[in-house]
Amino acid sequence: MRRSLFFIAAMLFTASFARGQDAPATDQTEQIKALLARVELLEKQVAELKATRVASVGQAAPPAEATVNPPSAAQPPSGQTAQMPEHSGQLPQETMQQLETHYPSLQIRGFADADFSATDEKGANSGFNLGQFDLHIASALSPKIRYFAEITVNAHPQDYTIEMERSFIRYDYNDLFKISFGRFHTPIGYWNTAFHHGAWLQTTIDRPFQVKVGGTFTPLHFVGALAEGNIPSGGLGLGYNIGLGNGRGSLIARPGDAGDVNNNRAWVAKLFARPAKAYGLEVGSSFYRDKITLPVGAEYREWISSTYLVWTKGAPEFLAEFENVNHRNIFTSQVANSDAWYAQLAYRLPWFERSLKPYYRFEYTHMPLSEQVFAYQPQIESLAGLRYDISSFAAFKLEYRHFASHPAQGPNPAQPAANGAFVQTAFTF
Protein backbone atom coordinates (compact mmCIF):
# COMPACT_ATOMS: atom_id res chain seq x y z
CA MET A 1 0.00 0.00 0.00
CA ARG A 2 2.91 2.34 0.87
CA ARG A 3 4.48 1.74 -2.55
CA SER A 4 1.14 2.55 -4.14
CA LEU A 5 0.91 5.82 -2.24
CA PHE A 6 4.41 6.71 -3.37
CA PHE A 7 3.41 5.94 -6.92
CA ILE A 8 0.29 8.08 -6.65
CA ALA A 9 2.34 10.98 -5.31
CA ALA A 10 4.66 10.59 -8.31
CA MET A 11 1.65 10.61 -10.64
CA LEU A 12 0.34 13.80 -9.06
CA PHE A 13 3.73 15.45 -9.42
CA THR A 14 3.74 14.45 -13.09
CA ALA A 15 0.25 15.85 -13.51
CA SER A 16 1.19 19.20 -12.01
CA PHE A 17 4.26 19.30 -14.24
CA ALA A 18 2.12 18.54 -17.27
CA ARG A 19 -0.26 21.33 -16.26
CA GLY A 20 2.77 23.58 -16.12
CA GLN A 21 3.29 22.80 -19.80
CA ASP A 22 -0.09 24.41 -20.38
CA ALA A 23 1.03 27.74 -18.92
CA PRO A 24 1.49 29.53 -22.26
CA ALA A 25 -2.32 29.36 -22.63
CA THR A 26 -2.55 32.89 -21.17
CA ASP A 27 -0.03 34.13 -23.74
CA GLN A 28 -2.05 32.45 -26.48
CA THR A 29 -5.20 34.19 -25.26
CA GLU A 30 -3.41 37.51 -25.42
CA GLN A 31 -2.22 36.71 -28.93
CA ILE A 32 -5.73 35.74 -30.01
CA LYS A 33 -7.07 38.97 -28.53
CA ALA A 34 -4.44 40.98 -30.39
CA LEU A 35 -5.16 39.16 -33.66
CA LEU A 36 -8.90 39.63 -33.28
CA ALA A 37 -8.40 43.32 -32.56
CA ARG A 38 -6.31 43.53 -35.72
CA VAL A 39 -9.02 41.75 -37.73
CA GLU A 40 -11.62 44.23 -36.38
CA LEU A 41 -9.34 47.15 -37.27
CA LEU A 42 -8.76 45.85 -40.78
CA GLU A 43 -12.48 45.33 -41.24
CA LYS A 44 -13.15 48.91 -40.19
CA GLN A 45 -10.53 50.14 -42.65
CA VAL A 46 -12.09 48.04 -45.42
CA ALA A 47 -15.53 49.42 -44.53
CA GLU A 48 -14.16 52.99 -44.61
CA LEU A 49 -12.51 52.39 -47.96
CA LYS A 50 -15.74 50.96 -49.34
CA ALA A 51 -17.70 53.95 -48.03
CA THR A 52 -15.20 56.35 -49.61
CA ARG A 53 -15.48 54.50 -52.91
CA VAL A 54 -19.28 54.56 -52.78
CA ALA A 55 -19.26 58.29 -51.99
CA SER A 56 -16.88 58.95 -54.85
CA VAL A 57 -19.21 57.32 -57.38
CA GLY A 58 -22.14 59.27 -55.93
CA GLN A 59 -24.11 56.34 -54.55
CA ALA A 60 -26.03 56.57 -51.27
CA ALA A 61 -24.98 54.35 -48.40
CA PRO A 62 -27.47 51.72 -47.20
CA PRO A 63 -29.76 52.79 -44.38
CA ALA A 64 -28.38 52.08 -40.91
CA GLU A 65 -31.57 50.49 -39.60
CA ALA A 66 -30.97 47.62 -37.22
CA THR A 67 -33.94 45.51 -38.21
CA VAL A 68 -34.10 45.94 -41.94
CA ASN A 69 -35.01 42.95 -44.04
CA PRO A 70 -32.33 41.52 -46.23
CA PRO A 71 -33.04 39.86 -49.55
CA SER A 72 -35.15 36.77 -48.95
CA ALA A 73 -33.10 33.69 -48.24
CA ALA A 74 -34.23 30.33 -49.48
CA GLN A 75 -34.39 27.16 -47.38
CA PRO A 76 -31.44 24.83 -47.75
CA PRO A 77 -32.29 22.09 -50.18
CA SER A 78 -32.63 18.62 -48.74
CA GLY A 79 -30.39 17.22 -51.44
CA GLN A 80 -26.75 16.34 -51.23
CA THR A 81 -25.37 19.70 -50.16
CA ALA A 82 -26.83 22.61 -48.20
CA GLN A 83 -25.67 25.46 -50.45
CA MET A 84 -25.39 29.04 -49.30
CA PRO A 85 -27.91 31.33 -51.01
CA GLU A 86 -26.84 33.06 -54.20
CA HIS A 87 -26.93 36.56 -52.80
CA SER A 88 -24.22 35.82 -50.26
CA GLY A 89 -21.58 36.17 -52.90
CA GLN A 90 -19.83 38.82 -50.83
CA LEU A 91 -18.41 36.11 -48.53
CA PRO A 92 -14.95 34.90 -49.46
CA GLN A 93 -15.00 31.70 -51.50
CA GLU A 94 -12.97 29.75 -48.92
CA THR A 95 -15.35 30.78 -46.12
CA MET A 96 -18.31 29.70 -48.21
CA GLN A 97 -16.74 26.32 -48.86
CA GLN A 98 -15.93 25.83 -45.18
CA LEU A 99 -19.45 26.62 -44.05
CA GLU A 100 -21.25 24.50 -46.59
CA THR A 101 -22.37 21.21 -45.12
CA HIS A 102 -21.55 18.31 -47.38
CA TYR A 103 -23.38 15.02 -47.06
CA PRO A 104 -22.42 12.59 -45.77
CA SER A 105 -20.23 14.54 -43.34
CA LEU A 106 -18.23 12.12 -41.24
CA GLN A 107 -16.87 13.10 -37.82
CA ILE A 108 -14.81 10.82 -35.61
CA ARG A 109 -14.00 11.37 -31.97
CA GLY A 110 -12.27 9.04 -29.57
CA PHE A 111 -11.97 8.48 -25.84
CA ALA A 112 -9.41 6.46 -23.94
CA ASP A 113 -8.06 6.08 -20.45
CA ALA A 114 -5.20 4.42 -18.59
CA ASP A 115 -5.60 3.34 -14.98
CA PHE A 116 -3.69 2.23 -11.93
CA SER A 117 -5.25 0.44 -8.96
CA ALA A 118 -4.06 -0.89 -5.61
CA THR A 119 -6.39 -2.49 -3.09
CA ASP A 120 -6.05 -4.55 0.07
CA GLU A 121 -8.71 -6.92 -1.22
CA LYS A 122 -7.65 -10.53 -0.70
CA GLY A 123 -6.18 -12.00 -3.89
CA ALA A 124 -6.14 -8.72 -5.82
CA ASN A 125 -2.94 -7.45 -7.42
CA SER A 126 -2.02 -3.83 -7.83
CA GLY A 127 -1.02 -2.57 -11.24
CA PHE A 128 -1.88 -0.74 -14.40
CA ASN A 129 -4.69 -1.50 -16.76
CA LEU A 130 -5.87 -0.09 -20.02
CA GLY A 131 -9.37 1.34 -20.01
CA GLN A 132 -11.80 1.26 -22.89
CA PHE A 133 -10.65 2.64 -26.20
CA ASP A 134 -13.80 4.21 -27.55
CA LEU A 135 -14.47 5.51 -31.05
CA HIS A 136 -17.52 7.62 -31.76
CA ILE A 137 -18.60 8.16 -35.32
CA ALA A 138 -21.25 10.67 -36.35
CA SER A 139 -22.33 11.40 -39.88
CA ALA A 140 -25.04 13.72 -41.14
CA LEU A 141 -26.62 12.05 -44.19
CA SER A 142 -28.93 14.97 -44.94
CA PRO A 143 -30.11 18.01 -42.95
CA LYS A 144 -32.50 15.76 -41.01
CA ILE A 145 -30.97 12.31 -41.10
CA ARG A 146 -27.96 11.34 -39.04
CA TYR A 147 -26.05 8.17 -38.28
CA PHE A 148 -24.18 7.49 -35.04
CA ALA A 149 -21.92 4.63 -34.06
CA GLU A 150 -19.78 3.85 -31.05
CA ILE A 151 -17.20 1.09 -31.03
CA THR A 152 -15.08 0.06 -28.06
CA VAL A 153 -11.93 -2.01 -27.80
CA ASN A 154 -11.66 -3.71 -24.41
CA ALA A 155 -8.58 -5.26 -22.81
CA HIS A 156 -8.94 -8.75 -21.32
CA PRO A 157 -6.35 -11.11 -19.75
CA GLN A 158 -5.98 -13.14 -22.97
CA ASP A 159 -6.94 -10.73 -25.75
CA TYR A 160 -8.95 -7.70 -26.79
CA THR A 161 -12.62 -7.67 -27.68
CA ILE A 162 -14.29 -5.25 -30.05
CA GLU A 163 -17.81 -4.27 -29.18
CA MET A 164 -20.42 -2.35 -31.15
CA GLU A 165 -21.89 -0.21 -28.37
CA ARG A 166 -24.20 1.97 -30.43
CA SER A 167 -25.20 2.00 -34.07
CA PHE A 168 -28.32 3.80 -35.14
CA ILE A 169 -29.83 6.07 -37.73
CA ARG A 170 -31.97 8.98 -36.63
CA TYR A 171 -34.57 10.98 -38.47
CA ASP A 172 -35.45 14.38 -37.02
CA TYR A 173 -38.88 15.68 -37.90
CA ASN A 174 -38.58 18.60 -35.48
CA ASP A 175 -37.71 19.14 -31.82
CA LEU A 176 -40.84 17.30 -30.76
CA PHE A 177 -40.26 14.09 -32.64
CA LYS A 178 -37.07 12.27 -33.57
CA ILE A 179 -37.04 8.59 -34.31
CA SER A 180 -34.06 6.23 -34.41
CA PHE A 181 -33.51 2.61 -35.35
CA GLY A 182 -30.59 0.45 -34.25
CA ARG A 183 -28.68 -0.18 -31.03
CA PHE A 184 -28.77 2.47 -28.28
CA HIS A 185 -27.97 2.97 -24.67
CA THR A 186 -31.23 2.20 -22.89
CA PRO A 187 -32.76 5.42 -21.57
CA ILE A 188 -33.12 4.14 -18.01
CA GLY A 189 -32.11 6.68 -15.40
CA TYR A 190 -29.49 9.34 -16.06
CA TRP A 191 -25.94 7.98 -16.11
CA ASN A 192 -26.42 5.38 -18.82
CA THR A 193 -27.29 7.95 -21.48
CA ALA A 194 -25.40 10.97 -20.12
CA PHE A 195 -21.90 9.50 -19.94
CA HIS A 196 -21.93 6.42 -22.16
CA HIS A 197 -18.45 4.84 -22.34
CA GLY A 198 -15.94 7.70 -22.33
CA ALA A 199 -14.37 7.88 -18.86
CA TRP A 200 -13.36 11.49 -19.55
CA LEU A 201 -17.03 12.50 -19.65
CA GLN A 202 -17.76 11.40 -16.09
CA THR A 203 -16.34 13.05 -12.98
CA THR A 204 -15.37 9.81 -11.25
CA ILE A 205 -13.05 7.01 -12.39
CA ASP A 206 -15.71 4.35 -12.55
CA ARG A 207 -19.45 4.09 -13.06
CA PRO A 208 -21.86 3.25 -10.23
CA PHE A 209 -22.47 -0.46 -9.77
CA GLN A 210 -25.98 -0.32 -11.20
CA VAL A 211 -24.72 0.83 -14.60
CA LYS A 212 -21.30 -0.81 -14.61
CA VAL A 213 -20.04 -1.83 -18.06
CA GLY A 214 -20.63 -5.55 -18.43
CA GLY A 215 -23.00 -5.54 -15.44
CA THR A 216 -26.45 -7.05 -15.36
CA PHE A 217 -28.46 -4.84 -13.03
CA THR A 218 -29.55 -2.42 -15.76
CA PRO A 219 -29.97 -3.53 -19.38
CA LEU A 220 -27.42 -1.02 -20.71
CA HIS A 221 -28.17 -1.53 -24.40
CA PHE A 222 -31.36 -1.76 -26.37
CA VAL A 223 -31.88 -2.94 -29.95
CA GLY A 224 -34.98 -1.59 -31.64
CA ALA A 225 -36.69 1.74 -32.29
CA LEU A 226 -36.58 4.82 -30.11
CA ALA A 227 -38.69 7.99 -30.35
CA GLU A 228 -37.63 11.07 -28.44
CA GLY A 229 -38.16 14.79 -28.27
CA ASN A 230 -39.33 17.76 -26.29
CA ILE A 231 -42.87 18.12 -24.99
CA PRO A 232 -44.38 21.63 -25.31
CA SER A 233 -44.56 22.56 -21.65
CA GLY A 234 -43.33 26.15 -21.31
CA GLY A 235 -40.80 26.65 -18.56
CA LEU A 236 -41.09 23.09 -17.35
CA GLY A 237 -38.84 21.84 -20.16
CA LEU A 238 -40.33 18.38 -20.49
CA GLY A 239 -38.84 15.73 -22.75
CA TYR A 240 -39.47 12.06 -23.45
CA ASN A 241 -37.99 8.81 -24.79
CA ILE A 242 -40.14 5.86 -25.83
CA GLY A 243 -38.57 2.70 -27.15
CA LEU A 244 -39.60 -0.72 -28.39
CA GLY A 245 -37.00 -3.43 -28.82
CA ASN A 246 -35.72 -6.92 -28.20
CA GLY A 247 -34.88 -6.54 -24.53
CA ARG A 248 -32.35 -8.73 -22.74
CA GLY A 249 -30.77 -11.66 -24.57
CA SER A 250 -30.15 -15.10 -23.14
CA LEU A 251 -27.00 -13.62 -21.59
CA ILE A 252 -28.83 -10.94 -19.67
CA ALA A 253 -25.96 -8.45 -19.83
CA ARG A 254 -26.47 -8.26 -23.58
CA PRO A 255 -29.38 -7.17 -25.74
CA GLY A 256 -30.67 -9.40 -28.51
CA ASP A 257 -28.33 -8.05 -31.20
CA ALA A 258 -28.87 -10.94 -33.57
CA GLY A 259 -32.55 -11.46 -32.72
CA ASP A 260 -34.85 -11.70 -29.75
CA VAL A 261 -34.80 -14.76 -27.49
CA ASN A 262 -38.59 -14.76 -27.27
CA ASN A 263 -41.60 -13.29 -29.02
CA ASN A 264 -42.08 -10.63 -26.41
CA ARG A 265 -40.81 -7.12 -27.16
CA ALA A 266 -39.39 -4.98 -24.39
CA TRP A 267 -40.45 -1.37 -24.03
CA VAL A 268 -38.96 1.60 -22.25
CA ALA A 269 -40.43 5.01 -21.48
CA LYS A 270 -38.70 7.96 -19.89
CA LEU A 271 -40.05 11.38 -18.96
CA PHE A 272 -37.76 14.15 -17.77
CA ALA A 273 -37.90 17.86 -16.98
CA ARG A 274 -35.26 20.58 -17.28
CA PRO A 275 -37.03 23.56 -15.69
CA ALA A 276 -36.09 26.89 -17.24
CA LYS A 277 -36.01 28.62 -13.87
CA ALA A 278 -33.52 26.15 -12.42
CA TYR A 279 -30.89 25.95 -15.15
CA GLY A 280 -28.75 22.87 -14.49
CA LEU A 281 -31.51 20.87 -12.82
CA GLU A 282 -32.92 17.73 -14.42
CA VAL A 283 -35.37 15.30 -12.88
CA GLY A 284 -36.75 12.24 -14.56
CA SER A 285 -38.33 8.83 -14.25
CA SER A 286 -38.18 5.82 -16.49
CA PHE A 287 -39.92 2.48 -16.78
CA TYR A 288 -38.79 -0.65 -18.56
CA ARG A 289 -40.75 -3.84 -19.16
CA ASP A 290 -39.41 -7.10 -20.55
CA LYS A 291 -39.72 -10.87 -20.49
CA ILE A 292 -36.46 -12.65 -19.72
CA THR A 293 -35.80 -16.14 -21.07
CA LEU A 294 -32.73 -17.72 -19.48
CA PRO A 295 -30.75 -20.47 -21.26
CA VAL A 296 -31.99 -23.01 -18.66
CA GLY A 297 -35.54 -22.29 -19.81
CA ALA A 298 -36.76 -20.29 -16.81
CA GLU A 299 -38.79 -17.21 -17.73
CA TYR A 300 -39.31 -14.03 -15.76
CA ARG A 301 -41.26 -10.83 -16.12
CA GLU A 302 -38.99 -7.87 -15.50
CA TRP A 303 -40.21 -4.46 -14.45
CA ILE A 304 -37.60 -1.74 -13.87
CA SER A 305 -38.54 1.62 -12.45
CA SER A 306 -36.03 4.37 -11.97
CA THR A 307 -35.98 7.98 -10.90
CA TYR A 308 -33.22 10.57 -10.73
CA LEU A 309 -32.39 14.13 -9.84
CA VAL A 310 -29.26 15.84 -11.13
CA TRP A 311 -27.74 19.29 -10.93
CA THR A 312 -25.02 19.47 -13.53
CA LYS A 313 -23.47 22.91 -13.33
CA GLY A 314 -20.25 21.74 -11.74
CA ALA A 315 -20.30 24.14 -8.80
CA PRO A 316 -21.80 22.10 -7.32
CA GLU A 317 -22.54 18.98 -9.34
CA PHE A 318 -25.03 16.60 -7.77
CA LEU A 319 -26.26 13.30 -9.19
CA ALA A 320 -28.66 10.91 -7.48
CA GLU A 321 -30.45 7.91 -8.95
CA PHE A 322 -32.65 5.18 -7.57
CA GLU A 323 -33.56 2.01 -9.44
CA ASN A 324 -35.78 -0.91 -8.56
CA VAL A 325 -35.71 -4.17 -10.52
CA ASN A 326 -38.66 -6.47 -10.04
CA HIS A 327 -38.46 -10.07 -11.28
CA ARG A 328 -41.42 -12.41 -11.24
CA ASN A 329 -40.93 -16.05 -12.14
CA ILE A 330 -43.65 -16.83 -14.68
CA PHE A 331 -43.94 -20.46 -13.56
CA THR A 332 -43.76 -20.08 -9.77
CA SER A 333 -44.89 -16.44 -9.41
CA GLN A 334 -42.02 -15.90 -6.97
CA VAL A 335 -41.14 -12.22 -6.82
CA ALA A 336 -37.80 -10.55 -6.04
CA ASN A 337 -37.12 -6.84 -5.72
CA SER A 338 -33.55 -5.58 -6.03
CA ASP A 339 -32.73 -1.93 -5.40
CA ALA A 340 -29.74 0.22 -6.19
CA TRP A 341 -29.08 3.88 -5.64
CA TYR A 342 -26.22 6.32 -5.51
CA ALA A 343 -25.67 9.96 -4.63
CA GLN A 344 -22.66 11.84 -5.94
CA LEU A 345 -21.55 15.32 -5.03
CA ALA A 346 -18.74 17.25 -6.69
CA TYR A 347 -17.61 20.84 -6.68
CA ARG A 348 -15.44 22.61 -9.22
CA LEU A 349 -13.08 24.78 -7.17
CA PRO A 350 -12.51 28.36 -8.31
CA TRP A 351 -8.69 28.16 -8.29
CA PHE A 352 -6.21 27.03 -10.96
CA GLU A 353 -8.54 28.02 -13.81
CA ARG A 354 -11.27 25.92 -12.19
CA SER A 355 -9.47 22.73 -13.08
CA LEU A 356 -9.91 20.96 -9.73
CA LYS A 357 -13.05 19.07 -8.79
CA PRO A 358 -13.22 17.09 -5.54
CA TYR A 359 -16.01 14.55 -5.35
CA TYR A 360 -17.69 11.99 -3.15
CA ARG A 361 -20.11 9.19 -3.98
CA PHE A 362 -22.04 6.76 -1.86
CA GLU A 363 -23.72 3.81 -3.48
CA TYR A 364 -25.82 0.99 -2.19
CA THR A 365 -27.16 -2.15 -3.85
CA HIS A 366 -29.58 -4.49 -2.19
CA MET A 367 -30.41 -7.95 -3.53
CA PRO A 368 -32.74 -10.35 -1.73
CA LEU A 369 -31.94 -14.02 -1.42
CA SER A 370 -35.03 -14.71 -3.54
CA GLU A 371 -33.35 -13.05 -6.54
CA GLN A 372 -32.90 -15.71 -9.23
CA VAL A 373 -31.91 -13.73 -12.31
CA PHE A 374 -28.91 -11.80 -10.94
CA ALA A 375 -25.88 -13.29 -9.26
CA TYR A 376 -25.97 -12.34 -5.58
CA GLN A 377 -23.81 -9.21 -5.31
CA PRO A 378 -25.00 -6.62 -2.80
CA GLN A 379 -22.68 -3.62 -2.56
CA ILE A 380 -22.03 -0.74 -0.25
CA GLU A 381 -19.35 1.56 -1.50
CA SER A 382 -18.02 4.94 -0.58
CA LEU A 383 -15.54 6.77 -2.73
CA ALA A 384 -13.84 10.11 -2.60
CA GLY A 385 -11.54 11.65 -5.14
CA LEU A 386 -10.16 14.59 -7.00
CA ARG A 387 -10.47 15.29 -10.71
CA TYR A 388 -7.86 17.55 -12.23
CA ASP A 389 -8.55 18.84 -15.74
CA ILE A 390 -5.07 19.07 -17.12
CA SER A 391 -6.42 20.64 -20.32
CA SER A 392 -9.83 21.07 -21.92
CA PHE A 393 -9.71 17.49 -23.16
CA ALA A 394 -7.65 15.50 -20.66
CA ALA A 395 -8.02 14.82 -16.96
CA PHE A 396 -6.26 13.11 -14.08
CA LYS A 397 -8.36 11.48 -11.38
CA LEU A 398 -7.25 10.23 -8.00
CA GLU A 399 -9.70 8.20 -5.96
CA TYR A 400 -9.99 6.34 -2.67
CA ARG A 401 -12.66 3.66 -2.27
CA HIS A 402 -13.99 1.74 0.67
CA PHE A 403 -15.99 -1.37 -0.15
CA ALA A 404 -18.13 -2.28 2.80
CA SER A 405 -18.69 -5.79 4.00
CA HIS A 406 -21.98 -7.58 4.11
CA PRO A 407 -22.81 -10.38 6.54
CA ALA A 408 -23.25 -13.98 5.44
CA GLN A 409 -26.72 -14.61 4.05
CA GLY A 410 -27.99 -18.07 3.25
CA PRO A 411 -25.42 -19.83 1.08
CA ASN A 412 -23.46 -16.60 0.50
CA PRO A 413 -20.38 -16.11 2.69
CA ALA A 414 -19.60 -12.79 4.32
CA GLN A 415 -17.52 -10.42 2.25
CA PRO A 416 -14.75 -8.58 4.10
CA ALA A 417 -14.34 -4.83 3.78
CA ALA A 418 -11.62 -3.55 1.48
CA ASN A 419 -9.94 -0.28 0.65
CA GLY A 420 -8.35 0.83 -2.57
CA ALA A 421 -6.53 3.69 -4.25
CA PHE A 422 -7.13 4.34 -7.93
CA VAL A 423 -5.58 6.69 -10.48
CA GLN A 424 -6.81 7.38 -13.97
CA THR A 425 -5.92 9.62 -16.82
CA ALA A 426 -8.82 9.97 -19.23
CA PHE A 427 -9.00 12.03 -22.38
CA THR A 428 -10.82 12.66 -25.62
CA PHE A 429 -9.14 13.11 -28.97
Next chain:
Amino acid sequence: MRKHLILGAALLSATLPFFGLFRNSTFAQSRGTDIAVVVNADTPVTDLSLAEVRKVFLGDRQYWNAKLPVVLLMRAPATRERGVVLRVIYQMSEEQYKQYWVAKVYRSEVTGAPKVVYSDDMQYELVSAMPGAIATVDGRNVHPGVKIVRVDGMLPGERGYPLR
Protein backbone atom coordinates in the same frame (compact mmCIF):
# COMPACT_ATOMS: atom_id res chain seq x y z
CA MET B 1 -22.07 2.13 7.01
CA ARG B 2 -20.78 4.38 9.79
CA LYS B 3 -17.40 4.83 8.07
CA HIS B 4 -19.15 5.85 4.86
CA LEU B 5 -21.23 8.45 6.67
CA ILE B 6 -18.17 9.85 8.44
CA LEU B 7 -16.19 10.04 5.19
CA GLY B 8 -19.10 11.67 3.36
CA ALA B 9 -19.75 14.17 6.15
CA ALA B 10 -16.05 15.10 6.33
CA LEU B 11 -15.87 15.74 2.61
CA LEU B 12 -19.09 17.69 2.56
CA SER B 13 -18.03 19.89 5.46
CA ALA B 14 -14.71 20.54 3.70
CA THR B 15 -16.45 21.48 0.46
CA LEU B 16 -19.53 23.36 1.61
CA PRO B 17 -17.75 26.61 2.62
CA PHE B 18 -16.78 27.09 -1.02
CA PHE B 19 -20.43 27.15 -2.05
CA GLY B 20 -21.03 30.47 -0.37
CA LEU B 21 -17.54 31.90 -0.51
CA PHE B 22 -17.09 31.80 -4.25
CA ARG B 23 -20.65 31.93 -5.51
CA ASN B 24 -20.30 35.52 -6.59
CA SER B 25 -16.74 35.34 -7.83
CA THR B 26 -17.26 32.40 -10.16
CA PHE B 27 -18.27 34.45 -13.13
CA ALA B 28 -17.11 37.83 -11.91
CA GLN B 29 -16.28 39.76 -15.05
CA SER B 30 -16.58 43.38 -15.99
CA ARG B 31 -19.92 44.44 -17.46
CA GLY B 32 -20.20 46.72 -20.43
CA THR B 33 -22.20 47.18 -23.58
CA ASP B 34 -25.30 45.16 -24.33
CA ILE B 35 -24.99 42.20 -26.66
CA ALA B 36 -27.77 41.80 -29.22
CA VAL B 37 -29.16 38.45 -30.30
CA VAL B 38 -29.64 38.58 -34.06
CA VAL B 39 -31.19 36.10 -36.45
CA ASN B 40 -31.57 35.74 -40.18
CA ALA B 41 -34.41 38.02 -41.24
CA ASP B 42 -36.52 35.09 -42.45
CA THR B 43 -36.41 33.32 -39.09
CA PRO B 44 -39.90 33.21 -37.58
CA VAL B 45 -38.92 34.62 -34.21
CA THR B 46 -38.92 38.15 -32.79
CA ASP B 47 -39.10 37.73 -29.04
CA LEU B 48 -37.54 35.06 -26.83
CA SER B 49 -37.19 34.74 -23.09
CA LEU B 50 -33.66 34.36 -21.76
CA ALA B 51 -34.54 30.74 -20.95
CA GLU B 52 -35.54 30.18 -24.59
CA VAL B 53 -32.34 31.81 -25.83
CA ARG B 54 -30.44 29.49 -23.48
CA LYS B 55 -32.31 26.49 -24.84
CA VAL B 56 -31.30 27.45 -28.39
CA PHE B 57 -27.66 28.07 -27.47
CA LEU B 58 -27.49 24.84 -25.48
CA GLY B 59 -28.65 22.91 -28.53
CA ASP B 60 -31.81 21.76 -26.77
CA ARG B 61 -33.92 23.57 -29.35
CA GLN B 62 -32.60 22.66 -32.81
CA TYR B 63 -35.45 23.74 -35.06
CA TRP B 64 -37.29 27.04 -35.48
CA ASN B 65 -39.98 24.98 -37.16
CA ALA B 66 -40.15 21.58 -38.88
CA LYS B 67 -38.47 22.96 -42.03
CA LEU B 68 -35.98 25.39 -40.58
CA PRO B 69 -33.08 24.14 -38.42
CA VAL B 70 -31.26 26.45 -36.04
CA VAL B 71 -27.73 27.37 -37.19
CA LEU B 72 -25.72 28.47 -34.18
CA LEU B 73 -22.87 30.91 -34.67
CA MET B 74 -20.37 31.69 -31.92
CA ARG B 75 -17.66 34.32 -31.90
CA ALA B 76 -14.08 33.11 -31.46
CA PRO B 77 -12.58 32.81 -27.97
CA ALA B 78 -11.44 36.01 -26.25
CA THR B 79 -14.13 38.18 -27.84
CA ARG B 80 -16.54 40.21 -25.74
CA GLU B 81 -19.65 38.72 -27.32
CA ARG B 82 -18.48 35.22 -26.51
CA GLY B 83 -17.60 36.25 -22.97
CA VAL B 84 -21.12 37.54 -22.36
CA VAL B 85 -22.70 34.47 -23.95
CA LEU B 86 -20.60 32.16 -21.77
CA ARG B 87 -21.25 34.16 -18.61
CA VAL B 88 -24.97 34.90 -18.99
CA ILE B 89 -26.36 32.20 -21.25
CA TYR B 90 -24.18 29.16 -20.70
CA GLN B 91 -22.90 30.12 -17.23
CA MET B 92 -19.76 28.18 -18.09
CA SER B 93 -16.06 28.79 -18.43
CA GLU B 94 -14.38 28.44 -21.82
CA GLU B 95 -13.23 24.91 -20.94
CA GLN B 96 -16.64 23.87 -19.63
CA TYR B 97 -18.16 25.17 -22.87
CA LYS B 98 -15.82 23.01 -24.97
CA GLN B 99 -16.49 20.00 -22.77
CA TYR B 100 -20.23 20.62 -22.92
CA TRP B 101 -20.26 20.37 -26.72
CA VAL B 102 -18.02 17.30 -26.82
CA ALA B 103 -20.45 15.59 -24.45
CA LYS B 104 -23.45 16.81 -26.43
CA VAL B 105 -22.08 15.40 -29.68
CA TYR B 106 -21.10 12.18 -27.94
CA ARG B 107 -24.61 11.77 -26.56
CA SER B 108 -25.73 11.97 -30.21
CA GLU B 109 -27.93 14.96 -29.45
CA VAL B 110 -26.25 17.09 -32.11
CA THR B 111 -23.83 16.42 -34.95
CA GLY B 112 -21.48 19.26 -34.12
CA ALA B 113 -20.64 22.27 -31.98
CA PRO B 114 -21.69 25.81 -33.07
CA LYS B 115 -19.85 27.26 -36.05
CA VAL B 116 -17.09 29.64 -34.97
CA VAL B 117 -16.83 33.05 -36.64
CA TYR B 118 -13.74 35.19 -36.39
CA SER B 119 -14.95 38.67 -37.19
CA ASP B 120 -18.02 40.87 -36.92
CA ASP B 121 -18.32 41.31 -40.68
CA MET B 122 -18.13 37.60 -41.29
CA GLN B 123 -20.79 37.07 -38.66
CA TYR B 124 -23.17 39.60 -40.21
CA GLU B 125 -22.68 38.15 -43.65
CA LEU B 126 -23.37 34.65 -42.39
CA VAL B 127 -26.48 35.59 -40.42
CA SER B 128 -27.82 37.48 -43.45
CA ALA B 129 -27.09 34.59 -45.76
CA MET B 130 -27.88 31.46 -43.75
CA PRO B 131 -31.53 30.61 -43.10
CA GLY B 132 -32.08 29.82 -39.42
CA ALA B 133 -28.79 31.44 -38.30
CA ILE B 134 -28.57 33.02 -34.85
CA ALA B 135 -25.64 34.95 -33.41
CA THR B 136 -24.70 37.57 -30.84
CA VAL B 137 -23.28 40.95 -31.83
CA ASP B 138 -22.36 44.26 -30.21
CA GLY B 139 -25.70 45.94 -29.47
CA ARG B 140 -24.42 49.49 -30.14
CA ASN B 141 -23.89 49.05 -33.82
CA VAL B 142 -26.14 46.42 -35.37
CA HIS B 143 -25.73 46.26 -39.13
CA PRO B 144 -28.61 46.12 -41.59
CA GLY B 145 -29.71 42.78 -43.01
CA VAL B 146 -30.38 40.97 -39.74
CA LYS B 147 -33.26 40.88 -37.28
CA ILE B 148 -32.73 41.77 -33.62
CA VAL B 149 -34.52 39.42 -31.23
CA ARG B 150 -36.06 40.90 -28.09
CA VAL B 151 -34.83 39.04 -25.01
CA ASP B 152 -37.35 38.94 -22.17
CA GLY B 153 -39.27 41.57 -24.15
CA MET B 154 -36.35 44.02 -24.25
CA LEU B 155 -33.97 45.33 -26.86
CA PRO B 156 -30.29 46.10 -26.25
CA GLY B 157 -29.89 49.39 -24.39
CA GLU B 158 -33.18 49.08 -22.55
CA ARG B 159 -33.16 48.97 -18.77
CA GLY B 160 -33.03 45.42 -17.45
CA TYR B 161 -31.75 43.88 -20.70
CA PRO B 162 -30.12 40.64 -19.56
CA LEU B 163 -27.26 40.23 -22.05
CA ARG B 164 -24.58 42.65 -20.95
